[in-house]
Amino acid sequence: MRARILFSSVMVLLTVGGCGGSSGTTGSGGANGSGGTTGSGGSASSGGTTGSGGSASSGGTTGSGGDTGSGGSTGSGGTTGSGGATGSGGTIGSGGTTGSGGTVGSGGTTGSGGTTGSGGTTGSGGTSGGTTGSGGRGGTTGSGGATASGGTTGTGGATTGTGGAAAYQGPCDVIPGGCAEAYSVTRAMSASYTGPLLQLGRTSDKTTLNIGQTSAHTADMTTWSAFCGSSQSNCVVAKIYAQVHGGSNDLTPGVWNTPWKPDCSAGGYTCAAKFTIESATGLPILTTVSPQEYALSGDNFATGINGGKTAMGIMYNGKPVTNTNYCCGVIGLTHKYNATDTHGTDFMLALAYGWKDSGGCCIAVNCGSATTYCVGAEEEEDNDLADYGTSPVANALVVTQFDPTSNAVSTFLNGTRKFSHSPPKATLNAGTAIHLGGGGDLSQPDPVLMREAFFTNAVVTASTVTALQTNAAAFYPSLSFQ
Numbered sequence: 001m002r003a004r005i006l007f008s009s010v011m012v013l014l015t016v017g018g019c020g021g022s023s024g025t026t027g028s029g030g031a032n033g034s035g036g037t038t039g040s041g042g043s044a045s046s047g048g049t050t051g052s053g054g055s056a057s058s059g060g061t062t063g064s065g066g067d068t069g070s071g072g073s074t075g076s077g078g079t080t081g082s083g084g085a086t087g088s089g090g091t092i093g094s095g096g097t098t099g100s101g102g103t104v105g106s107g108g109t110t111g112s113g114g115t116t117g118s119g120g121t122t123g124s125g126g127t128s129g130g131t132t133g134s135g136g137r138g139g140t141t142g143s144g145g146a147t148a149s150g151g152t153t154g155t156g157g158a159t160t161g162t163g164g165a166a167a168y169q170g171p172c173d174v175i176p177g178g179c180a181e182a183y184s185v186t187r188a189m190s191a192s193y194t195g196p197l198l199q200l201g202r203t204s205d206k207t208t209l210n211i212g213q214t215s216a217h218t219a220d221m222t223t224w225s226a227f228c229g230s231s232q233s234n235c236v237v238a239k240i241y242a243q244v245h246g247g248s249n250d251l252t253p254g255v256w257n258t259p260w261k262p263d264c265s266a267g268g269y270t271c272a273a274k275f276t277i278e279s280a281t282g283l284p285i286l287t288t289v290s291p292q293e294y295a296l297s298g299d300n301f302a303t304g305i306n307g308g309k310t311a312m313g314i315m316y317n318g319k320p321v322t323n324t325n326y327c328c329g330v331i332g333l334t335h336k337y338n339a340t341d342t343h344g345t346d347f348m349l350a351l352a353y354g355w356k357d358s359g360g361c362c363i364a365v366n367c368g369s370a371t372t373y374c375v376g377a378e379e380e381e382d383n384d385l386a387d388y389g390t391s392p393v394a395n396a397l398v399v400t401q402f403d404p405t406s407n408a409v410s411t412f413l414n415g416t417r418k419f420s421h422s423p424p425k426a427t428l429n430a431g432t433a434i435h436l437g438g439g440g441d442l443s444q445p446d447p448v449l450m451r452e453a454f455f456t457n458a459v460v461t462a463s464t465v466t467a468l469q470t471n472a473a474a475f476y477p478s479l480s481f482q
Contacts, residue, residue: 262291328439
């Protein structure tokens with residue numbers, strides 16, 4: 001970038017102090033098997049105590065259904081019906097207190113086959129099938145009886161069954177083909193990533209601490225306080241871990257004296273962002289102001305990101321900074337900081353406010369007026385932007401992408417397409433150095449308040465953007481993305 005933009009007013013930062021069977025008790029899988037106490041027909045035979053129907057006949061004591069009928073004591077459904085004490089699912093699940101066969105199941109006290117019916121002592125739902133089954137289909141013993149077809153550990157299990165919690169999905173799990181690279185200080189960007197999210201540096205002695213994840217894939221906030229002496233101001237963000245390729249794609253504070261400033265050449269934590277916890281979420285939010293910015297180590301080109309003239313996409317989830325003029329894009333693919341500024345060698349996501357300064361800066365990210373907010377792409381001395389109003393959105397989920405097939409740049413803000421421009425303002429040939437909080441040459445101001453971001457080597461559809469919006473709303477229920 002060849003020129004500078006002055007802050008039009010004081011930038012507002014967010015720094016705060018801060019998820020039984022068909023026969024029941026005697027069902028088809030009872031104590032001695034599918035045939036009841038002594039056989040499929042009761043104590044003595046398939047016909048009950050003395051015959052296939054109970055004590056004296058094929059229907060139990062008085063009929064083919066046991067004491068009173070083919071359904072046991074009270075009918076074909078046992079004491080309370082074919083669903084046992086509370087229905088086909090027992091007390092809770094389909095394996096309930098007595099399983100799908102209830103206390104006596106469809107075979108009753110004597111069942112269709114005598115004293116124990118064709119289901120034996122506990123039936124395929126079991127006496128204990130599902131007493132604690134609120135979390136699964138079959139309760140404690142599932143669909144089986146004590147030992148028979150379903151048994152002690154039938155298909156419902158103790159609490160799991162089919163009613164378990166939904167599997168975690170990060171933003172990169174929503175993208176067909178996944179992300180080319182991803183960063184977040186709040187959570188795993190995919191279910192498969194289990195590494196740390198960021199590294200804290202303690203300013204007093206330069207020691208570091210990795211912030212990892214909880215079992216819910218969110219930032220583990222239990223360790224920072226002891227490390228930072230209970231004060232966020234005692235720590236900085238020393239590293240943001242790359243969650244796809246890792247290692248060489250990790251973002252670290254700038255250490256260069258850039259052409260249009262800032263001068264980060266003192267190294268260390270000179271240009272590292274202060275550790276900040278967002279009050280609304282209780283999770284970290286990366287907060288950069290001049291001279292705070294990040295790039296790959298050595299300002300090298302990234303691994304696994306295509307750039308150039310190919311399909312490119314960037315997603316940013318964060319907040320616009322109010323009433324502050326921007327020099328360039330807030331995060332994106334760029335040339336190296338000390339390379340010649342050439343039109344089209346940046347492809348950066350832009351969140352901007354206002355327009356040219358009094359000196360008529362030629363390269364600032366300019367909205368349509370001095371008092372409007374806009375969003376889009378900064379393309380190294382050219383921009384594709386759209387105004388969206390005189391007040392910033394509270395939270396911004398932005399997707400900016402280039403489609404080489406249609407030779408178009410498009411941008412979505414909080415699920416709504418703001419524009420599609422063909423051709424772009426610049427002929428794109430973006431480098432793959434990743435700059436955050438600084439433009440193509442790491443010039444500033446380019447402030448960010450960022451929770452997460454990713455890059456893609458493909459263009460995503462409007463329906464995928466909607467899915468990203470849904471995913472963010474679910475993970476950040478205290479935030480509004482409107």
